[in-house]
Amino acid sequence: LTSAEIEGIRARFPILRREVHGHPLVYLDSAATAQKPDSVIDAESDFVRTSNAAVNRGAHFLAGEATEAYEDARDTIARFLGVDDNEVVFTSHATEALNLVAYALGTASSGRGAGSHTDAARFALHEGDEIVVTELEHHANLIPWQELAARTGATLRYIPVLDHGGLDLDAAAEIIGERTRVLAVTHVSNVTGAVTPLDRLVPLARAVGALVVLDACQSAPHLPLRPRELDVDVAVFSGHKLYGPTGIGVLYGRAELLDALPPFLYGGSMITTVTMDRAEYLPSPQRFEPGTPRLSQAVGLAAAVRFVEEFGMARIAATEHALAARLLDGLVRVPGVRMLGVDNPAPRVALASIVIDGVHAHDAGQVLDDRGIAARVGHHCAQPLHRRFGVSASLRLSAGIHTTPDELDLAIDAVAGIRPFFGLGEGAGA
Numbered sequence: 172l173t174s175a176e177i178e179g180i181r182a183r184f185p186i187l188r189r190e191v192h193g194h195p196l197v198y199l200d201s202a203a204t205a206q207k208p209d210s211v212i213d214a215e216s217d218f219v220r221t222s223n224a225a226v227n228r229g230a231h232f233l234a235g236e237a238t239e240a241y242e243d244a245r246d247t248i249a250r251f252l253g254v255d256d257n258e259v260v261f262t263s264h265a266t267e268a269l270n271l272v273a274y275a276l277g278t279a280s281s282g283r284g285a286g287s288h289t290d291a292a293r294f295a296l297h298e299g300d301e302i303v304v305t306e307l308e309h310h311a312n313l314i315p316w317q318e319l320a321a322r323t324g325a326t327l328r329y330i331p332v333l334d335h336g337g338l339d340l341d342a343a344a345e346i347i348g349e350r351t352r353v354l355a356v357t358h359v360s361n362v363t364g365a366v367t368p369l370d371r372l373v374p375l376a377r378a379v380g381a382l383v384v385l386d387a388c389q390s391a392p393h394l395p396l397r398p399r400e401l402d403v404d405v406a407v408f409s410g411h412k413l414y415g416p417t418g419i420g421v422l423y424g425r426a427e428l429l430d431a432l433p434p435f436l437y438g439g440s441m442i443t444t445v446t447m448d449r450a451e452y453l454p455s456p457q458r459f460e461p462g463t464p465r466l467s468q469a470v471g472l473a474a475a476v477r478f479v480e481e482f483g484m485a486r487i488a489a490t491e492h493a494l495a496a497r498l499l500d501g502l503v504r505v506p507g508v509r510m511l512g513v514d515n516p517a518p519r520v521a522l523a524s525i526v527i528d529g530v531h532a533h534d535a536g537q538v539l540d541d542r543g544i545a546a547r548v549g550h551h552c553a554q555p556l557h558r559r560f561g562v563s564a565s566l567r568l569s570a571g572i573h574t575t576p577d578e579l580d581l582a583i584d585a586v587a588g589i590r591p592f593f594g595l596g597e598g599a600g601a
């Protein structure tokens with residue numbers, strides 16, 4: 172993107188006009204939640220103002236219009252991912268999407284299918300089967316698998332992280348084997364920003380017929396996301412990290428898998444026939460969307476997808492690639508600052524977590540906040556990875572489509588000022 176384009180983009184994010192503690196807001200917390208451009212805010216509020224109605228089944232005009240808007244949103248997401256409409260399920264966030272898949276696999280394992288037209292047993296897990304995750308997962312892509320293992324008697328194994336912060340691919344080749352039924356892995360680490368080498372991991376899972384579940388929360392806003400090209404069975408992301416609304420997530424599932432899986436939640440809008448004893452379920456996506464769906468959120472998310480598509484994910488990725496290099500180069504020069512996973516040679520997005528010698532992450536975050544810089548502090552829902560790095564918390568800076576090189580320089584400069592602010596000299600640890 173040209174700097175003129177980025178200026179144009181910035182003008183479309185109303186929140187960027189805010190000042191914080193007398194400074195222009197420098198928003199470097201997009202990995203936690205992204206800000207929203209006018210077109211997303213307007214799409215949501217226009218829908219509520221003009222077209223709101225319960226979708227499906229309604230005989231009236233607005234119900235038809237709302238149904239169309241909802242299904243158009245699904246179609247926009249499907250095209251964005253290069254998949255079919257019935258492979259896109261709206262959830263409330265990525266967390267729910269991951270829980271849905273893990274729970275449905277557990278139900279399939281208990282011998283309960285989804286109705287007469289399904290084939291859930293193929294995906295059932297049993298004692299002795301293995302679920303493989305990695306040591307760097309967000310808790311949302313770890314705990315549901317712990318629970319699935321507990322429900323089915325399967326064993327949870329993990330691919331360890333090497334000292335440089337990347338995954339141990341030799342260990343992965345040992346761990347992924349005949350017993351593996353599921354490989355669940357993140358596309359981009361929300362702590363190191365590194366892109367997972369899926370080209371090395373997915374073939375290992377494919378060779379043994381395991382399902383591949385991809386947590387694309389941190390990749391969807393920054394890289395082209397094509398689940399079929401990546402050869403994964405499931406990919407999930409949250410709307411709010413892709414410049415869209417909160418309250419909506421996307422579950423992509425390969426049709427063959429979704430058609431076989433039993434539901435996660437049960438109720439209205441998902442059935443063909445119900446008697447007092449039993450129910451028959453609709454195919455995907457309706458089977459997985461019981462209850463009144465998230466209408467304005469879906470419409471807002473579609474607007475967010477159209478927003479990033481104006482520029483193209485490939486161009487966004489190239490621009491942010493340069494930001495990632497600038498962030499890394501700047502941070503490694505600051506004395507007393509350690510960037511987690513800095514030596515990992517993998518490509519990365521513009522996201523970095525740092526530990527500052529002698530200063531707690533929360534105190535460091537406070538110093539940045541005083542200058543109007545929004546950063547995240549804590550374990551970022553990745554406690555095992557922080558434990559692996561030997562720390563309990565870090566400070567994370569993460570860029571978005573509106574981030575300028577100047578903003579990163581400002582943040583790096585502010586980081587350089589943190590140890591002196593606390594009276595700590597160059598290199599002198601506490």
Ligand code: PMP
Pocket residue numbers: 202203264265266267309311312357359360361386388389409552
């Ligand atoms: N996975 C990753 C890698 C994430 O960064 C996040 C959000 N921090 C999640 C999953 C969960 O997303 P949500 O809270 O929107 O469900």
